[in-house]
Amino acid sequence: MSVDIEFDENCDPNNPRKIKYDDILAASRRIVGAVVRTPCTRAHMSERLGMDIYFKQEFLQYTGSFKERGVRNALISLSDEQKKNGVIAASTGNHGAALSYHSTQLGIPCIVVVPIHTALNKVNKCEQLGAKVFKHGIDMSAAKLHAMSLGKEKKMIYINGYDHPDVLAGQGSIGIEIIEQLPNVDAVLIPVGGGSLLTGIGISVKHLKPDTEIYGVETDKTCSMVESLRKNERIHLDIDSTIAEGLAVNVVGTNTFYNIKGLVDKIVVVKEDWVARAIMHIVEEERFVVEGAGAVAVAAIMAGLFPNLKGKKVVCIISGGNIDVTILARALERGMAAEGRLVKFKVTVHDRPGGMAELCTLLTNSGITIRDCVPERAWVKGDVFSAQVKVIAETRGWEHTKELIEQIKKHYKDYFFQEICDRPDRPSVGTRRGPCLAPNPVCMQK
Amino acid sequence: MSTLGESPAVLAKRKHVKNNIWCPKTNVEDDPWCDPDNPKMISYKDTVKATSVIKEHIAKTPLNRSKCCVQFNMELYYKFETVHRTGSFLERAALYSLSMLDDEQRAAGVITASLGNWGLALAYHGQRLNVPVTVVIPYTDKCKVILRYQNYGANIIQHGKDLSEAIRKAFIIKSERQNLTYINGYDHPHVIAASGSIALEILEQLPQTDVVLVPVGGGGLIAGIATVAKKLKPEIKIYGIEPKKCCSFFKAMENDNPFQTVVGATVAELLAVPKAGFNAFYTARSLIDKMVLVEDNWISRAILHLTEEEKMVTEGAGATALSAFFATPIILPELKGKTVVCVVSGGNTDYFTLCRNIERAKAIEGRLIKMRLTLICETASHEHACVVKRIMDSMFLDYKFSEDPYNPIQSCVCFPNPMLY
Numbered sequence: 050m051s052v053d054i055e056f057d058e059n060c061d062p063n064n065p066r067k068i069k070y071d072d073i074l075a076a077s078r079r080i081v082g083a084v085v086r087t088p089c090t091r092a093h094m095s096e097r098l099g100m101d102i103y104f105k106q107e108f109l110q111y112t113g114s115f116k117e118r119g120v121r122n123a124l125i126s127l128s129d130e131q132k133k134n135g136v137i138a139a140s141t142g143n144h145g146a147a148l149s150y151h152s153t154q155l156g157i158p159c160i161v162v163v164p165i166h167t168a169l170n171k172v173n174k175c176e177q178l179g180a181k182v183f184k185h186g187i188d189m190s191a192a193k194l195h196a197m198s199l200g201k202e203k204k205m206i207y208i209n210g211y212d213h214p215d216v217l218a219g220q221g222s223i224g225i226e227i228i229e230q231l232p233n234v235d236a237v238l239i240p241v242g243g244g245s246l247l248t249g250i251g252i253s254v255k256h257l258k259p260d261t262e263i264y265g266v267e268t269d270k271t272c273s274m275v276e277s278l279r280k281n282e283r284i285h286l287d288i289d290s291t292i293a294e295g296l297a298v299n300v301v302g303t304n305t306f307y308n309i310k311g312l313v314d315k316i317v318v319v320k321e322d323w324v325a326r327a328i329m330h331i332v333e334e335e336r337f338v339v340e341g342a343g344a345v346a347v348a349a350i351m352a353g354l355f356p357n358l359k360g361k362k363v364v365c366i367i368s369g370g371n372i373d374v375t376i377l378a379r380a381l382e383r384g385m386a387a388e389g390r391l392v393k394f395k396v397t398v399h400d401r402p403g404g405m406a407e408l409c410t411l412l413t414n415s416g417i418t419i420r421d422c423v424p425e426r427a428w429v430k431g432d433v434f435s436a437q438v439k440v441i442a443e444t445r446g447w448e449h450t451k452e453l454i455e456q457i458k459k460h461y462k463d464y465f466f467q468e469i470c471d472r473p474d475r476p477s478v479g480t481r482r483g484p485c486l487a488p489n490p491v492c493m494q495k
Numbered sequence: 496m497s498t499l500g501e502s503p504a505v506l507a508k509r510k511h512v513k514n515n516i517w518c519p520k521t522n523v524e525d526d527p528w529c530d531p532d533n534p535k536m537i538s539y540k541d542t543v544k545a546t547s548v549i550k551e552h553i554a555k556t557p558l559n560r561s562k563c564c565v566q567f568n569m570e571l572y573y574k575f576e577t578v579h580r581t582g583s584f585l586e587r588a589a590l591y592s593l594s595m596l597d598d599e600q601r602a603a604g605v606i607t608a609s610l611g612n613w614g615l616a617l618a619y620h621g622q623r624l625n626v627p628v629t630v631v632i633p634y635t636d637k638c639k640v641i642l643r644y645q646n647y648g649a650n651i652i653q654h655g656k657d658l659s660e661a662i663r664k665a666f667i668i669k670s671e672r673q674n675l676t677y678i679n680g681y682d683h684p685h686v687i688a689a690s691g692s693i694a695l696e697i698l699e700q701l702p703q704t705d706v707v708l709v710p711v712g713g714g715g716l717i718a719g720i721a722t723v724a725k726k727l728k729p730e731i732k733i734y735g736i737e738p739k740k741c742c743s744f745f746k747a748m749e750n751d752n753p754f755q756t757v758v759g760a761t762v763a764e765l766l767a768v769p770k771a772g773f774n775a776f777y778t779a780r781s782l783i784d785k786m787v788l789v790e791d792n793w794i795s796r797a798i799l800h801l802t803e804e805e806k807m808v809t810e811g812a813g814a815t816a817l818s819a820f821f822a823t824p825i826i827l828p829e830l831k832g833k834t835v836v837c838v839v840s841g842g843n844t845d846y847f848t849l850c851r852n853i854e855r856a857k858a859i860e861g862r863l864i865k866m867r868l869t870l871i872c873e874t875a876s877h878e879h880a881c882v883v884k885r886i887m888d889s890m891f892l893d894y895k896f897s898e899d900p901y902n903p904i905q906s907c908v909c910f911p912n913p914m915l916y
Contacts, residue, residue, distance in 0.1 A: 088557065093580050108806045111562055170803075329846070333639075336577040336842035338806040370806030374799070374857070378850045385846055390639075416641075420847060443847070445642050 057197065060212040062283075065307035068214060070256040073221030073249060076122040080219060083151070084117050085110050089230040089364060094334045098350050101362045103231060105223060108339060108370030112178070114295070115223060115368050116147035119216030119245060123208055124151050126215045132157050137205040139163070139189060139196035142171035143295055143369055144210030146178060153179030160205065162196040164188055168294075168373045188288065190299050211243020212302030220245045224253030227364055234261055235361035238346035240368050241265040241274045241316060242296035244305030250366070251312040262358075265316035266349045268341075271296040272318050277306060292324050292380060295342030295369060317355075322387055323348040328377070329384025331367075340372040341380070389447035392417075393440070397463035400424075400436040408438060411460060415453050418443040435463075525666070529682045531753075534777035537684055537718060539726040542691030545591045549689060553579070553587055556693075558700040558836070562804050567820055570834040572704075574697055576841060577807060581615045581643075583765075583841030584693060584716065585680065589616035591689035592678050593624050601626045603674035608632070608661040610712075610765045611640060612812075612841050613680030618649035629675070631665040633657055639845050657758060659769045681713025682772025690719030697836055698727050705833040710815035710840050711735040711744045711786070712766035714775030720838070721782035732784045734827075736815050738763045739788045747771040748786055762794045762852060763811035765841065787826065792859050793818040798849070799856035801839070810844040811852070 059066070087109050092102040107115035124136070135158030138148050145161035152159035159180040163172060164187060175182045183199075186192035200207040210216065223246070227234060237254055239247050244265075251263045267275055271293055273286040283306050288297045324341050327348035331339050346365035349355060355363075372380075385391040398404040405424060412419055421441035444450045457464050528535075556578055561571035576584035593605070604627035607617055614630035621628035629650040632640070644651040654664040669675050680686060693716075697704060707724060709717040721733045737745050740759035747753040753771040761767060797814035800821070801807050816837040819827055844852075857863040 090578070109559065113806060332808050332849075333845075336582055336808040338802050338808055374803060374853050377802070378846075378853065381846045381850065445639070 057207055057209060057212075059214060060209050060303045062303045066214045066304050068217050068221070068248060068252055068304065068308050070221075070252055072214070072218040073225065073253045076118075076215070076218035077222035077225050079125050080118055080121045080222060083121050083154070084222075086226060089227060092335060092365075094330060094347075099359045100350070100355075101360075102347075102350065103234075103362065103364045104335070104337075105227060105364055105366045106337070107223070107366060107368050108337065108343060110147075112143070112146040112150050112174070113369055113371040114143040114147065114340075114343075115220065115246065115366070116144045116210060117151065118222050119210070119213070119219030119249075120144065120147040120208065121151050122219030122222075123213055123215035124148075124155055124157060127157070127206065131206050134203070135159060135205045136208050137162070137196050137200040137203070138208045138210060139193040140210055142167060142174070143371060145175045145180070145182075146171070146371070148208060148210075149175045149178035149180035158205075160196075160199065160203075162186075162192045162199070164192045168376075170373055171371065174371075188299065189297065190285075209243075209302065211245040211298060212304050214304055217245050217249045217304060217308070219249070221249030221253040223366065224250035225257065228254060228257045231362065231364060232258075233362060234258070234364050236262040236264060236355075236358055237364045237366070238264050238266055238349065238355075239366050240293070240296060240342050240345045241267045242271065242342065243298040243302045244274055244309060245302065246366060246368065247274075247313060248305045248308045252308065255312060262314045263312060264349075264355070265313055266345045267296060267316060267318050268293045268324055268345055268348075269318050269320050271298070273298055274301045274306075274309075275316050275318055277301050278309075278316065291341070292321050292328075292376070293341035293345055295340060295371075296345070317349050319345055319349045319352050319354060322383065323352045325380040325383035326387050327351055327384075328372075328380040329388075332377075332381060337367070338370050338372060338377065339367050340369045341376075343367040343369045385443070389450050390444055392442050392444055392450050392453065392466070394442075394457070394464060394466045395437050395439050396457060396461050396465075397435050397437050398461070400434050404436070405438060408440075408461075411456060412440070412442060412453075415449075415456055416445070417449065417453060437463075526677055526679060528684060529679050529773055531773050534773040535684050537687045537691070537722055537774065537778045539691075539722055541684065541688040542695065542719060542723050545587075545685065545688040546692040546695055548594050549587050549590045549692060552590060555696050555700075556584075558697060559805070563800075568831050570832075571820075572701060572834070572836045573801075573805065573807075573817075574693060574836055574838045575807060576693065577809060577813060577839055579616075581612070581619045582843040583612035583616060583813075584690065584838075585613045585616040585686075585841075586620065587692055588680070588683075588686035588689040588715070589613070589620045592683060592685040593617070593620050593626055595685055596626070596676060600674075600676045603627075603676065604629065605678055606631070606665050606669055606675045607678050607680055608658060608665040609680050610658055610767065611635075612765055612843055614649070614651075615640075615643060615647070615843070617678070617680075618644055618647035621649065622647045629665075629668065631655075631661045631668070633661045657767065657769060659755065679772065681715035681768060682774050683715075684774055686715045687719045687722075687775055687778060690716045691723040692719075693838065694720040694723035694727075698724065701834070701836065702728075703834050704728070704731060704836050706732045706734060706830055706835045708734050708736055708816040708819060708835060708837045710763070710766060710812055710838065711737045712741075712763075712812065713768040713772045714744045714747075714779060715772060716838070716840060717744075717783060718772075718775040718779040721779050725782050733782060734819075735779075735783050735786045736819050737786065737788055738766055738794065738811075738815060739790055741767040741769075742788055743768055744771040744776070745786045745788060747776050748780060748783075751780075752776075761811070762791045762798075763815050765810060765812040765843075766815065787819050789815060789818045789822065792855070793821040795852045795856040796821040796859060798844075798852045799860075802849075802853065807839070807842065808844060808849065809839055809842050810848075813839045813841045816840075 087106045089103050089105045095102045110117045137160045139162045161175050161180045162183045165184050185195040241247050247265045254261050270291040277283045285300050327344040398408050419442050423439045424436045557575050564571050579586040606629040608631045618628045631652045633655045634653050655661045669677050711717050717735045724731045738761045740761040743756045753776050755770045758767040758769050794811050797818035801809050
């Protein structure tokens with residue numbers, strides 16, 4: 050008789066577990082002291098976005114994400130023999146790090162399996178926290194399969210990071226804290242990957258304050274929960290690379306899918322570009338470093354997906370801060386470009402002494418900052434004495450960029466502006482900085 | 496060494512500079528609050544008063560334990576002053592000094608010279624309290640800064656290449672419009688008193704603090720903190736950390752008097768104050784235990800560390816206190832095992848500066864290396880070579896062809912495994 054490798058008794062599709070508020074309350078008592086009771090502070094960008102936004106700062110946990118709560122609860126609830134054998138998990142990073150940290154603290158052996166293309170710093174983090182890390186598989190499903198077979202071999206308990214009932218109960222403790230810290234909250238916005246946060250917080254908040262609205266947020270590349278709810282069964286979604294790596298779960302959890310029905314008011318999908326912009330705004334205005342998954346709630350508000358929450362008290366769960374600094378830099382750049390503050394263009398100037406200086410003076414007089422100015426001499430159409438200069442410049446916003454274009458148009462015949470925003474169908478919110486972004490105001494082709 | 500100061504008799508006989516007929520130069524920079532001949536010493540009482548005024552509007556800032564205490568081998572805590580609205584601790588000072596103006600002064604308006612944070616804090620609170628604010632800042636290339644000032648409704652003027660010239664310009668403007676009040680951002684007694692509120696909070700939140708590390712620019716922050724901390728807990732140690740390239744306070748300590756120095760361009764640009772504050776110096780000189788100078792590289796590494804591990808965005812000035820621990824060789828061995836609080840004074844950095852600091856820090860730590868590869872491509876024709884070149888153009892920013900376009904040398908950046916400390 051062959052045993053199905055993928056069979057996880059805690060996440061059995063034929064026997065989904067119902068999570069009760071009592072489980073969550075017990076979990077929150079168990080994890081006290083080991084997990085940070087994170088602050089829920091008012092955001093500076095509240096006025097700009099038209100509502101009272103509060104950030105639940107889960108990135109202040111030791112390993113940088115909220116996963117610690119569920120993991121701690123699950124580990125404490127294991128029997129002695131299970132603790133001796135150890136635990137195993139497949140994770141893109143946050144769950145693995147949380148598991149490594151707490152299992153080392155509790156003296157439980159731990160193995161983490163990650164997909165091959167996981168970022169370096171995440172792998173090193175798990176190792177430094179005391180776990181053994183194995184790399185296997187192109188995506189989460191393959192890694193998970195390997196982890197489960199390894200687990201069966203070594204008799205280690207597989208802890209599913211988004212579906213284990215104890216993990217769900219642990220995540221629910223956030224909901225209890227929110228109601229304690231902000232008793233008159235109107236809505237909670239929760240990023241959705243496998244669904245553990247949504248389920249846990251949904252159950253606890255609805256129990257304590259039933260009129261609170263619970264919203265889930267996903268990105269357009271990681272919308273497994275939305276698709277599953279639409280078809281009313283858990284579907285497999287192929288996920289490519291995404292900025293919200295923490296949400297990149299191919300199939301949502303059994304228990305989460307089962308418990309979510311009737312709990313959630315709406316799940317919205319936000320485009321990935323907005324997530325980059327949200328990261329940038331949080332860095333600039335709140336001075337926090339958040340990962341893509343943590344910024345989706347703010348991104349959804351910025352994208353105007355919650356017009357019904359204007360003026361209300363909204364809590365955004367900032368689920369984590371583990372972002373690779375390179376990706377952070379790229380997200381900031383994307384954000385700046387989408388706001389019209391980063392302009393890329395090419396201009397043909399005379400390649401004689403003073404030609405480029407003239408261009409630079411013109412740019413400086415317009416009040417913009419030149420970040421990169423690269424001339425290219427050969428492979429340029431026109432006479433031998435011209436060079437095409439590629440300029441990357443920083444401006445104050447769309448208005449300023451338009452002025453810049455006028456200036457360039459006046460003085461130079463040959464120019465080319467990069468298309469900055471190429472999604473005319475994206476809904477936009479009138480930010481204080483400028484008019485809507487949908488029709489391309491800076492797209493000019495020669 | 497401490498003196499009782501000049502005797503009252505001497506002070507009474509001291510005459511101010513007389514206008515010489517041959518050189519009728521008037522001292523434009525005449526600020527009654529920051530008089531070099533009459534430095535004011537701030538007391539603990541002033542600080543308590545300041546704290547009670549600002550307490551209603553400014554919440555206590557978090558004091559977080561570092562996640563890397565083991566790595567640093569001490570109980571390290573950060574006082575994050577980055578969570579204020581305008582991103583720096585100077586909000587406390589701005590609110591207090593504006594609150595202390597009378598109605599007439601408030602209606603007339605204030606003027607100041609600033610490197611960035613002070614002016615922004617003043618503008619924000621000026622808008623809230625309906626006080627017109629004029630700020631003179633040195634020439635800056637940061638568009639975002641101008642935008643932020645405009646958002647808070649301040650009148651902004653760019654002048655000069657460093658803070659001294661901006662201060663001079665501010666005084667010239669003040670001499671034209673007599674009713675403006677000039678508030679010095681690092682030396683005004685109210686500023687120093689309000690900065691002391693940070694120390695009150697630190698000792699409330701962490702009574703067992705042994706050492707406080709404070710970044711030093713003009714000296715206002717450390718003067719305030721030192722006054723309070725030494726009064727409440729005399730055995731506490733206060734260290735001032737300054738960047739080597741703009742160490743006006745350090746030089747003032749050596750010279751026993753502040754004087755004009757030349758400041759270089761540094762990562763911690765908001766600490767580039769050419770002349771240390773008189774009141775600050777007078778208050779703090781007997782209270783500071785040690786002044787430490789740090790290199791720019793260490794500051795970049797500190798910024799990277801705070802971004803990666805603590806998930807907080809800081810500016811160079813804010814990360815200066817922590818940068819003392821990134822020095823090689825170790826410069827503060829006596830702090831091992833102690834309870835140390837680093838004041839992270841501000842977080843106003845823009846995207847380019849942040850990215851450049853991160854890159855530089857990575858390169859220093861050996862996590863970023865540059866490789867040169869020589870690729871020899873055989874292309875079918877000249878046109879084909881152009882196509883290849885265009886592809887290279889879009890893939891890599893920095894590459895060169897040698898004379899013939901058939902031998903491109905690319906240079907790209909890669910990320911090896913991080914070096915273990």
